[in-house]
Amino acid sequence: GQQLNQSPQSMFIQEGEDVSMNCTSSSIFNTWLWYKQDPGEGPVLLIALYKAGELTSNGRLTAQFGITRKDSFLNISASIPSDVGIYFCAGLGVSQGGKLIFGQGTELSVKP
Amino acid sequence: SAVISQKPSRDICQRGTSLTIQCQVDSQVTMMFWYRQQPGQSLTLIATANQGSEATYESGFVIDKFPISRPNLTFSTLTVSNMSPEDSSIYLCSVEKGVTGELFFGEGSRLTVL
Numbered sequence: 001g002q003q004l005n006q007s008p009q010s011m012f013i014q015e016g017e018d019v020s021m022n023c024t025s026s027s028i029f030n031t032w033l034w035y036k037q038d039p040g041e042g043p044v045l046l047i048a049l050y051k052a053g054e055l056t057s058n059g060r061l062t063a064q065f066g067i068t069r070k071d072s073f074l075n076i077s078a079s080i081p082s083d084v085g086i087y088f089c090a091g092l093g094v095s096q097g098g099k100l101i102f103g104q105g106t107e108l109s110v111k112p
Numbered sequence: 113s114a115v116i117s118q119k120p121s122r123d124i125c126q127r128g129t130s131l132t133i134q135c136q137v138d139s140q141v142t143m144m145f146w147y148r149q150q151p152g153q154s155l156t157l158i159a160t161a162n163q164g165s166e167a168t169y170e171s172g173f174v175i176d177k178f179p180i181s182r183p184n185l186t187f188s189t190l191t192v193s194n195m196s197p198e199d200s201s202i203y204l205c206s207v208e209k210g211v212t213g214e215l216f217f218g219e220g221s222r223l224t225v226l
Contacts, residue, residue: 030213031213031214033213033214033215035217040219040220040222041219041220042116042118042204042206042217042218042219042220043155043204043217044217045113045214045215045216048214088154088155090215092213098213099157099160099170100157100213100215102154102155102156103154104153104154105154
């Protein structure tokens with residue numbers, strides 16, 4: 001079935017550093033969503049993107065909808081310990097039958 | 113957004129038994145979804161729960177194993193039947209709200225099968 005390739009799989013960074021992760025697909029998406037999952041919790045929606053080229057920020061988070069509609073990235077600036085968690089990208093497109101497809105996740109660890 | 117409550121939040125079950133997970137939403141929604149998240153893995157859609165009709169199951173998931181109820185627009189249940197250790201996962205309820213395709217999730221039900 002359709003898959004999203006999310007990278008990196010994990011990251012270990014120092015507090016204060018910037019972080020970047022991305023998702024790519026072989027098919028076109030109409031919507032890109034980025035979620036964060038804390039241990040023992042469900043995923044929480046961080047940012048939603050609806051148009052190719054769109055750049056959206058939410059505090060220290062910035063995400064972009066790739067111009068080809070086949071990729072998206074998420075940046076976190078000046079990381080803090082509470083940024084720790086697993087970040088998932090998710091895409092929605094016509095070829096997926098209206099169903100949201102999730103990436104494999106990026107596990108972020110922040111060292112104080 | 114939506115406030116989604118799941119019960120139980122976690123449970124430890126014996127092989128061969130069944131467990132029903134409840135999902136309550138604070139507002140009426142058309143589409144409710146059930147996902148499975150196996151340890152260290154991403155989210156996999158089990159089925160879409162439609163009010164007033166049978167649930168629609170994804171490839172690899174069947175109604176006998178994962179029966180779903182959707183009695184109204186704010187509530188759904190997922191039953192994991194005849195459990196085995198391979199069913200140990202987090203089961204997540206989600207609803208679609210917002211402009212296009214935005215899914216909101218409950219806190220999940222962590223199931224351990226011994």
